[in-house]
Amino acid sequence: MDGVHVQEENTGLNKISTLSPHNLDSIEAERKRIIAQLAFLDTLLLKIKKEEEERTSLEVADHVSSHPKTTRSQMLSRHGSLTLTNGWDSKPDTNNISSDLFEGYCGRQATVMKSNIDIRCSELREFESTTCASMYDLLIRSNEKMQIERHPQMQPVVDRTEVSRGIEANISKGISGLEKLSIRELHEVYRTTFGLRTSAKDKQWLIRRISLCVGSSCRVISTENEIGETPPSSPTGQVYDEMPCHQLDNRSTDAMIPRLQSLDSKFIGRLQSSTEAIEPYFACSTPNSMPEDHWIIEQLTTGAEIQDCGEHGKRKRKPTRRYIEEVTGWSDSRELVCKDDSMKDEIENFVNNSKMHCIQCKCVGNSKTKLMTGHERQHNSSKETRKILDTAIYSSAARSHNEGEMNAHPFQSTTLNDRNAFLVERTRFPKKHHRPWSVREVLKLLEGVHHCGVGKWADIKRYSFPDSVFRSSTDLKDKWRNLVRASNAHLRIARQGERHPKTSVSPVPGAILTKVRELLSKQFFPENMVSGKNNSGRILTRHRS
DNA sequence: TTTAGGG
DNA sequence: CCCTAAA
Numbered sequence: 001m002d003g004v005h006v007q008e009e010n011t012g013l014n015k016i017s018t019l020s021p022h023n024l025d026s027i028e029a030e031r032k033r034i035i036a037q038l039a040f041l042d043t044l045l046l047k048i049k050k051e052e053e054e055r056t057s058l059e060v061a062d063h064v065s066s067h068p069k070t071t072r073s074q075m076l077s078r079h080g081s082l083t084l085t086n087g088w089d090s091k092p093d094t095n096n097i098s099s100d101l102f103e104g105y106c107g108r109q110a111t112v113m114k115s116n117i118d119i120r121c122s123e124l125r126e127f128e129s130t131t132c133a134s135m136y137d138l139l140i141r142s143n144e145k146m147q148i149e150r151h152p153q154m155q156p157v158v159d160r161t162e163v164s165r166g167i168e169a170n171i172s173k174g175i176s177g178l179e180k181l182s183i184r185e186l187h188e189v190y191r192t193t194f195g196l197r198t199s200a201k202d203k204q205w206l207i208r209r210i211s212l213c214v215g216s217s218c219r220v221i222s223t224e225n226e227i228g229e230t231p232p233s234s235p236t237g238q239v240y241d242e243m244p245c246h247q248l249d250n251r252s253t254d255a256m257i258p259r260l261q262s263l264d265s266k267f268i269g270r271l272q273s274s275t276e277a278i279e280p281y282f283a284c285s286t287p288n289s290m291p292e293d294h295w296i297i298e299q300l301t302t303g304a305e306i307q308d309c310g311e312h313g314k315r316k317r318k319p320t321r322r323y324i325e326e327v328t329g330w331s332d333s334r335e336l337v338c339k340d341d342s343m344k345d346e347i348e349n350f351v352n353n354s355k356m357h358c359i360q361c362k363c364v365g366n367s368k369t370k371l372m373t374g375h376e377r378q379h380n381s382s383k384e385t386r387k388i389l390d391t392a393i394y395s396s397a398a399r400s401h402n403e404g405e406m407n408a409h410p411f412q413s414t415t416l417n418d419r420n421a422f423l424v425e426r427t428r429f430p431k432k433h434h435r436p437w438s439v440r441e442v443l444k445l446l447e448g449v450h451h452c453g454v455g456k457w458a459d460i461k462r463y464s465f466p467d468s469v470f471r472s473s474t475d476l477k478d479k480w481r482n483l484v485r486a487s488n489a490h491l492r493i494a495r496q497g498e499r500h501p502k503t504s505v506s507p508v509p510g511a512i513l514t515k516v517r518e519l520l521s522k523q524f525f526p527e528n529m530v531s532g533k534n535n536s537g538r539i540l541t542r543h544r545s
Numbered sequence: 546t547t548t549a550g551g552g
Numbered sequence: 553c554c555c556t557a558a559a
Binding site for chain 2: 481
Binding site: 432434435474475478 | 553554
């Protein structure tokens, strides 16, 4: 509460009303932050209750853990609730992929889950007793003493009846509470706070973002968003839709799910049986004491990435500049001003040669304004980008008008009212956020390759990732290349009996690598495919050999 | 427009 | 993931 001196006596309320606007601002900011954290705490408390229920029900289930009637959806929902994952807990039943694989391990899963729940419950209780109480208390005081209206959209989240714990308030205590959380739990906090999922692995970054409760840079859209996820909601059912960036990708992509279900059983069967064939390798490459198949399920249910996992399946990658760029927005920009049409060539030269993208421009010829924002960039294919790059000119009159605010509103539209002066501004797009591939996605990719053939990336994109903003055909190609590399490395390891020191341990499930090799065999290449007719248009089927 | 391959 | 030559 720096800069704000709230008196603890009962005169505090009067003092507040005399504070300067600046102080009120900081109070307001503080208040918002606390409310956001409260939202998380609400969720957490709910989860604790839920998990205790799960636990008691699992005690029964444990005795009949191998009972065939334990359905996969039950297991999924239990699993989802206990791990605080960014996974599919909201829609477990629509994901029928690898269901065979799943059924076999329900028993073991139940045992593991039970112990996990025990651990999780005690962690949460501890968190609740320390951090929660202090933050609730702080909220009471900030609300009651300052008498500032709550943010309307947040209101349903803050249940005053829940706010009943009276412990000395201390913000820093709250932050240190965040420090204690795992990355996964921080993801949950992030999701609750901003209404967005994130895959960021930088703990400090997450803590900073959450504690500041700043929504200025909310381009963190997790891969999982595309998997038909319902909008994140608070425990009270209130949907967090105040973030403008929600508009980026909130249309339902449920259409994709049926495609996954169409993954033919033969394929799944092979995936399953091939698992055992290369067990020795995975005995050392999968997390300790976790059978590979179990591990796959873990990945499937948590939506975790399969690449760059080190020991114990945790990612070791250190934060990159991308996270920083995400916070700071555009990485850099250049501009060029000219006085008349004669410099048009120079402008175009500038536009075409600087290795940046234009984000705002005015076409002089037809005076058509085209405005591109960071969000549009996610949607736009490179073709549109390039079109814009060709004529990136807009009025400098508008610029001089907005001179001071240029940085504050870099995307503001301008009008062409001075035809004799032009400004060209090129700004590099921020890099895409790193989005690790989930096993689910890899399976979709494999299905696509199986269906369309190796190298038909555009087709595969249309077939397997039709609505995914984040996986372009080039991304698919890149991922496939990595899978092939992993597959080759895997073969070498198997042959030599021990892995090359330089070769990183690939945590990619062996079943997937086996499938990659199968697809690599020439029968899955386009030249060996023959086109067939189908309602859905261009469908390639395999030659029979 | 799409693919392949280097960075 | 980005960038680009080449098809």
